Amino acid sequence: MTHPVVLDAEVTGFNRSPYGFNVVGFEAKTRINHSDFGLxxxxxxxxxxxxxxxxxxxxxxxxAIEKTAQVSIPSLEGGVFFFCRPHAHAPGWE
Numbered sequence: 001m002t003h004p005v006v007l008d009a010e011v012t013g014f015n016r017s018p019y020g021f022n023v024v025g026f027e028a029k030t031r032i033n034h035s036d037f038g039l040x041x042x043x044x045x046x047x048x049x050x051x052x053x054x055x056x057x058x059x060x061x062x063x064a065i066e067k068t069a070q071v072s073i074p075s076l077e078g079g080v081f082f083f084c085r086p087h088a089h090a091p092g093w094e
Contacts, residue, residue: 022066
């Protein structure tokens with residue numbers, strides 16, 4: 001089951017990596033209600049309350065490499081890369 005969610009995101013910083021390419025950091029947060037995704041199971045605890053919270057916080061910490069960078073780092077080859085297009089108003093990334 002899928003359900004669209006809105007992420008509150010912000011740019012956390014820009015830097016040049018030790019390998020010479022530009023990187024940018026992002027943090028995105030949201031909260032979801034697990035029942036919106038079909039999870040309805042729960043059980044009461046002896047101490048009171050329930051085992052599974054109705055609301056689930058989600059935080060994503062993302063580091064992206066500038067798309068024009070030619071990345072060839074032996075320790076990262078074969079890995080998965082996510083390239084993000086920074087917001088149009090991000091300084092230096094127009």
